[in-house]
Amino acid sequence: MISQKITVNNPSGLHLRPAGTLCNEAIKYDSRIEFIFNGAKSNAKSVLSVLGACVKCGDEIELICDGTDEQAAMEALTSAISSGLGE
Known part of the structure; x- marks a missing residue:
């Protein structure tokens, strides 16, 4: 299991379109992918x-x-979030 803190920088946060983009990227990987925000796990x-x-x-x-492809998943998702999830 690996974890990393990252700041969401797209102007409207994780509303429907960027949330969909994040999910579409996450489902490409076998690993369990979650995030913690305000003490809640999603x-x-x-x-x-x-x-x-x-x-x-x-x-x-x-x-x-957490899983067999966790490193690749982390790299792809942090890159996607850093780039604004298509916005």
Whole structure:
């Protein structure tokens, strides 16, 4: 299991479109992918779970990847989040 803190920088936070982009990237990997925000754990492969976290611009999340391809998943997801998830 690996984890990394990252700041969400897209202007509207994780609303529907970027949440979908995050989930579409996460489901490419076999690893369990979650993030912790405000003490609550969310499944990064579930759009409803991501939306329910209410992550806004400037919020820091802790991304957690656990599985056989955890390193590749972490690199891809941190890159996607850093680049603004398509926004």
